[in-house]
Amino acid sequence: MTQMTALICAEPGALRLESRPRPEPRLGHVRVRIGHVGICGTDYHIFGGQQPFLAYPRVMGHELSGRALDASSDGTIAPGDLVVVNPYLTCGTCRACRNDAPNCCEAIAVLGVHVDGGMCEEIVVPEANLYPAHGLSETAAAMVEFLAIGAHGVARARLRPGAAALIVGAGPIGLAAAIFAGIAGAQVTLRDASPERLALAAGVLPQARTEQVGQEAQATYDAVFDATGSIAAMNRGLDWLGHGGTYVLLSVVKGDLTFPDPEFHKRETTLLASRNALKSDFDHVMACIRDGRVPVDRLATHSTTLDQAATMLPQWAADRGALIKAIIHV
Template sequence: MKAALCPQPGHLTLVDRPAPGSPPPGWVRLAVSHVGICGTDYHIFEGKHPFLEYPRVMGHELSGTVSESGEGVAIRPGTRVVVNPYLSCGTCHACRRGKPNCCINIKVLGVHTDGALCEEILVPAGNLYPADGLSPEAAATVEFLAIGAHAVRRSQAEAGSRALVIGAGPIGLGTALFSRVAGHRVTLLDASAERLAMAAERFGFTEGILAGDSARAAVLAATEDAGFDVVFDATGHAGSMEAAFSFVGHGGTLVLVSVVKDDIRFSDPEFHKREMTLIGSRNATKVDFEHVMAALRAGDVPVEALVTHRTTLDGLPADLPRWAHEKAGLIKAIVTIREN
């Protein structure tokens, strides 16, 4: 039997479940090492995720070591890996166009199917990327950073562009970091002065705007009344996403990194007179994971500043409920399943 952590809304329970058998052809058995906790996991815990059936083993930000390979798999046991948690069908229209991140039949580990808050998991070998040169903890941050890296790549904004990232949570910070890697001049906007101060202290994002009635004036002051060349909204808040349209300069781009269930409304005349580009960004692809891993190896992304909280599988039933409500100082929490 293997330990796993299954939530019901508002509570977590450690349970035993049968160990997975030998992996089928094209799959591997993975010994899970470290798992990151993200906003989706907090929503699952609180019963707020609209597309999830309980019980569900959470965990989609993970690193591990291959313990057994199925037939036809080249990656060898003992290889430390990063896991792409987006399981695509490979045959739908999106997959055939090279966009498995928005596969029509996508299943995300820890959301549509059981995830990695357990000792072992079976995953397709094609979703594994060797984590050479990365610590197991750093490897567990790759997935959430790839979300931001994908959004920046989708924007096609050139080096030297003035970029505004709205939302200084983990996804927003990841987006800001890879916007900076791309050579953009980055400003953050957030409703929390504490988060803006933390972003300045930990990551050097000294240009910050506090959300509120004066935000529009601050945006104009920061851009000589022109607006930003590219704006990324990573808030998951419909009101913020609607307000973001007014922060984009003429000829600029708005990238919606987060998703909400609400309808998003905007002024068509304002949109058209700017000849604005509106982009949705979903998940990430192999090229984004590889870009993140290269940036981590090069020291362009300070993992030590991102990981603020740590726990174990045994400690998570007590720690996650507290972190769901006590956000002060929290950027990324990591669960150690095993050291390897």
């Protein structure tokens, strides 16, 4: 059995390269030679020790693209094909899975979080979790998963063309939601506490309006999307929502949501949680990238190699406001 290199988070704050056996072929699975890995906020949280329900050591990485080493049984994937990895491993039998909502499977396991992920040279995943990425660059393919999370939240909101949409939190997920709200025909405003993040966002979406937290909001909106990771901000989002509006929570944090019921009711607010993404969201993202509607080159702001990631990832974790998406080239 040959060996491969993997980047291990041994414990909070400790990264090391390690030699591990290459994965063996498995029935119904496909081996993938990992090419590119996007670094997610979840990875920074794992490194920092803020990710609950995680057992160390862990191979992080769930924003993945690579080349198939095996053919799929249905013939849609051939060896050498560029693929995007859907990192959500589902049971297929729970109520959510039976109702075509595997993104919120009762027994979901996410690569790089609940099980070892893709910051390594090869992985083996169920063939249903691989999507051909014809027409995409390998770097763009590694960004499909985080973009799909934003696209899923926008799909949940069912935006009408011309709707006014506010995205609170201009990090990668907020930017993903802003991009796909714009593609849906909405007029987009981005709101964040960081002038640095708003400047980066303006470079990605020059057509969007930006507002800094601390300034009075300029309007109420048909839809508000929270991507802050802050329970305080999530509790304030209703303030900016117009009557008959939809509030979509992309953030998942510990804490209690508290809204004044009279305000919530008089606006007949629709409150939606948005979790992970569906295959249809991945397909939508890839189609929009192929059509040139997603500024992927502006999103990939930093890069490194697997050998250097143990050095670079802690530096980026300490100053995440200066980057949008960092990519590891394996």
